[in-house]
């Protein structure tokens with residue numbers, strides 16, 4: 616009996632030891648990702664310094680020579696936007712994992728060899744699904760990604776992107792709201808995020824305003840009303856000629872105040888045909904109709920090309936309908 620009891624005790628000890636080992640593996644595993652991410656992020660410059668001039672951003676008009684070409688690439692239910700100015704190129708998001716072949720083919724067909732900037736707006740799969748493949752296939756100078764450390768994102772898609780960037784010996788650059796960058800003769804400012812802690816991952820979205828001559832464009836990722844309000848509170852002038860509507864035309868985004876402040880001449884929605892998320896919604900499309908804003912949408916028109924010569928904006932297609940999927 617005594618022997619049996621001893622065996623039982625040793626089995627229990629083994630089980631407890633096993634649990635402890637598993638717990639250590641789990642904790643170390645999670646920290647590994649977070650540490651790797653930390654090491655992958657460039658030092659963030661002080662927000663306070665950047666905030667000084669924030670309200671004076673975005674008003675400068677410079678003379679330009681040549682065209683700015685924006686392709687809102689049809690990646691189904693997701694975002695991927697290619698922006699070219701002369702020899703310079705930038706990619707905002709890389710669609711879903713499913714769109715890999717089409718996306719890479721599209722980028723190669725435009726003779727892209729190197730990006731000045733890649734932006735991963737936020738960690739959702741419909742925005743960074745094939746971004747690891749883009750990172751693997753193309754050279755780039757800078758890759759922006761929001762500081763999502765407080766959100767403790769542990770998805771495989773995100774991990775793939777982190778590893779792809781690490782394999783290239785590159786680091787993420789954390790966006791600083793208000794900071795300005797050049798893309799050839801175009802300039803863009805980071806408008807959001809302005810915090811490093813949000814409940815919704817969508818609000819981590821990097822939002823930029825790009826100026827080319829007299830024309831301007833806002834790209835929103837999936838930023839929701841909360842982020843739109845933060846932008847409104849931080850900037851006096853956020854007018855833009857073309858607005859890529861946030862979150863695929865969902866009700867979570869495109870608040871009336873934001874739309875009124877941006878006052879776009881044209882709107883673009885990147886959205887999948889017959890998507891299961893019911894995007895875009897009636898609420899959003901009614902606002903477009905009410906404000907008489909033509910809407911270019913990838914589910915109806917495929918890849919949309921928009922060209923600016925610094926004064927005039929032209930699209931390769933007529934606008935789409937105001938049809939909607941959900942409320």
Ligand SMILES: [Zn+2]
Pocket residue numbers: 693694739741742837862863
């Ligand atoms: Zn999305």
